[in-house]
Amino acid sequence: MADVSMPIGVLARSAGCKIQTIRYYEGIGLLPAARRTAGSQRRYGETHRQKLAFIRHARELGFSLPAIRELLALADQRESDCAEADRIARRHLESVNRRIAMLDGLRTELELMLTHGQGNRIRDCRVIATLADHRLCSQSHHAEATDS
Amino acid sequence: MADVSMPIGVLARSAGCKIQTIRYYEGIGLLPAARRTAGSQRRYGETHRQKLAFIRHARELGFSLPAIRELLALADQRESDCAEADRIARRHLESVNRRIAMLDGLRTELELMLTHGQGNRIRDCRVIATLADHRLCSQSHHAEATDS
DNA sequence: CTAAAACCTCCAGTCATTGGAGCTTCAAGC
DNA sequence: GCTTGAAGCTCCAATGACTGGAGGTTTTAG
Numbered sequence: 001m002a003d004v005s006m007p008i009g010v011l012a013r014s015a016g017c018k019i020q021t022i023r024y025y026e027g028i029g030l031l032p033a034a035r036r037t038a039g040s041q042r043r044y045g046e047t048h049r050q051k052l053a054f055i056r057h058a059r060e061l062g063f064s065l066p067a068i069r070e071l072l073a074l075a076d077q078r079e080s081d082c083a084e085a086d087r088i089a090r091r092h093l094e095s096v097n098r099r100i101a102m103l104d105g106l107r108t109e110l111e112l113m114l115t116h117g118q119g120n121r122i123r124d125c126r127v128i129a130t131l132a133d134h135r136l137c138s139q140s141h142h143a144e145a146t147d148s
Numbered sequence: 149m150a151d152v153s154m155p156i157g158v159l160a161r162s163a164g165c166k167i168q169t170i171r172y173y174e175g176i177g178l179l180p181a182a183r184r185t186a187g188s189q190r191r192y193g194e195t196h197r198q199k200l201a202f203i204r205h206a207r208e209l210g211f212s213l214p215a216i217r218e219l220l221a222l223a224d225q226r227e228s229d230c231a232e233a234d235r236i237a238r239r240h241l242e243s244v245n246r247r248i249a250m251l252d253g254l255r256t257e258l259e260l261m262l263t264h265g266q267g268n269r270i271r272d273c274r275v276i277a278t279l280a281d282h283r284l285c286s287q288s289h290h291a292e293a294t295d296s
Numbered sequence: 297c298t299a300a301a302a303c304c305t306c307c308a309g310t311c312a313t314t315g316g317a318g319c320t321t322c323a324a325g326c
Numbered sequence: 327g328c329t330t331g332a333a334g335c336t337c338c339a340a341t342g343a344c345t346g347g348a349g350g351t352t353t354t355a356g
Contacts, residue, residue: 007353009302019303020345028343039352041303054280061254061279065343075276082273086262089275093258096251103248106209110241114234155322157333167334168314176312187321189334213312303352314341321334326327 004045008034011044015052022052030055030069063092153191156182163200170200178203178217210247211240 012019025031026042031051034042054075058068067088074085160167173179174190179199182190202223206216215236222233261275 007303018345021343023304024344037303037352039303041352050280058279059343061257062251071276071279074273075280082275085273085275089258089261093255093262096255096258100248100251100255102208103210103244103251107241107244107248109209110237110244113237114241155334166314169312171335172313185321185334187334189321207312298356299354301352301354304350306348308345308347310345311342315339317336317338319335322332324330324332326329 004049005043006045006049008042008044011049011052014049015056017052017056025052025055028065030065030072061092062096063088067092152193152197154193154197156190156192159192159197159200162197163204165200165204173200173203176213178213178220209240210244215240 006014008019008022012022015022022031026033031048034044034048037043051072054072055068058071059065063071070088071085074080154162156167156170160170163170170179174181179196182192182196185191199220202220203216206219207213211219218236219233222236257278261278
């Protein structure tokens with residue numbers, strides 16, 4: 001088990017992503033280029049597997065690719081300061097909190113729509129009315145929530 | 149004030165969106181085509197303003213354009229049964245609940261990263277460590293949440 | 297050695313916008 | 327009525343983060 005050397009399909013399955021996604025990551029320079037066989041097929045080792053796991057995990061957590069790029073660069077400089085990684089995560093947490101707040105308001109609103117809306121004709125229906133008129137919203141939630 | 153007749157820029161400001169977005173909605177047939185001046189500039193009235201508000205509001209609430217198209221169609225047939233709008237809203241409520249659950253798990257994890265992580269060198273950094281190793285996650289949250 | 301599964305590159309499409317080039321029209325002040 | 331600058335027009339390309347397909351090559355199991 002000196003070097004595992006798996007083809008792209010195996011790596012993809014292990015990371016739970018599509019083959020194309022891996023090639024895409026290589027293309028944009030997020031994942032270092034794999035070594036190739038004589039017939040120019042990609043072969044990956046443990047380092048790649050770990051790096052891809054890192055990327056996929058961060059993606060699942062909602063980090064953008066530029067953010068992940070930063071995080072990866074930080075992870076590679078093991079002596080440097082942690083504060084920057086913290087800052088990125090904190091910024092991301094804020095955006096997550098904003099999104100939760102927004103969705104929470106939305107849930108309330110949808111529930112309101114559904115409980116109130118028992119006029120069985122559209123003209124009495126709260127779903128349409130609520131969506132048509134912003135002022136009927138419970139709060140001034142749903143502002144902007146763009147992502148890090 | 150029989151008909152307000154505003155140009156696209158004014159409508160855009162009133163809806164809190166870009167001019168291009170309005171033209172895009174018209175292009176895909178979500179918003180009915182505006183009447184035009186002799187020099188073929190778009191002029192909008194109250195009906196358009198309301199419809200655009202409806203669309204923007206629904207977008208902020210996370211409805212996809214196809215879902216909004218459905219809702220708009222329902223809103224236009226005011227005599228039809230409310231059950232369909234209810235069904236759409238209910239479906240959406242479920243997806244909102246899923247998303248909230250996911251983001252909630254995510255928030256927990258990010259907070260864990262940040263509070264636990266006070267090694268001040270990267271090699272001890274909790275944020276990086278958590279991202280590198282999925283097993284450090286609190287839960288098996290962060291699955292997929294695609295939208296209606 | 298053969299067959300089929302897996303790989304390769306390149307290009308196009310997705311969704312919901314956004315941006316820009318290059319031109320025309322509108323409204324206000326003189 | 328004329329000028330000027332803001333705002334509008336169309337058309338095309340790009341964004342982010344992939345995904346899908348065509349058409350061809352390589353690997354590997356039997």
